[in-house]
Amino acid sequence: MSPRVYSRSRKLPFVVWVPAVGTFLTGSTEFVVAGLLPEVADDLSVNVPPAGLLITAFAAGMIAGPPVMAIATLRLPRRSTLVLALVVSPSAM
DSSP states (O other): OOOOOOOOOOOOOHHHHHHHHHHHHHHHHHHHHHHHHHHHHHHHHHHHHHHHHHHHHHHHHHHHHHHHHHHHHHTTTTTHHHHHHHHHOGGOO
C-alpha cells in the first residue's frame, strides 16, 4: 500500500497562535524582571535578594491563579473568557 498524500497545507490555524503567543508573553515576563532586578531593587530602595522575592511571588501567582480562574469561570462562555483573559492580562500590556 502506498502512503496517502494530502494536498491540503499543514499550516496551523490563527486561533492556535493566539494562545501560544499569550503563553510565551506570560512566561517571558519572569525572565524580563530577572534581568532588570538590580534596577528594580534600586527603585524600591532595597537589596537585590528581597527584590528577587517579587519574582517568586509572581511565579506563585502563576501557579495558583490558573486553577482558581478555571473554577471561577466554569459557567462563562469559553471563547469570551479567553478573549477577556488575554485583554486583561498584565503581560499583554
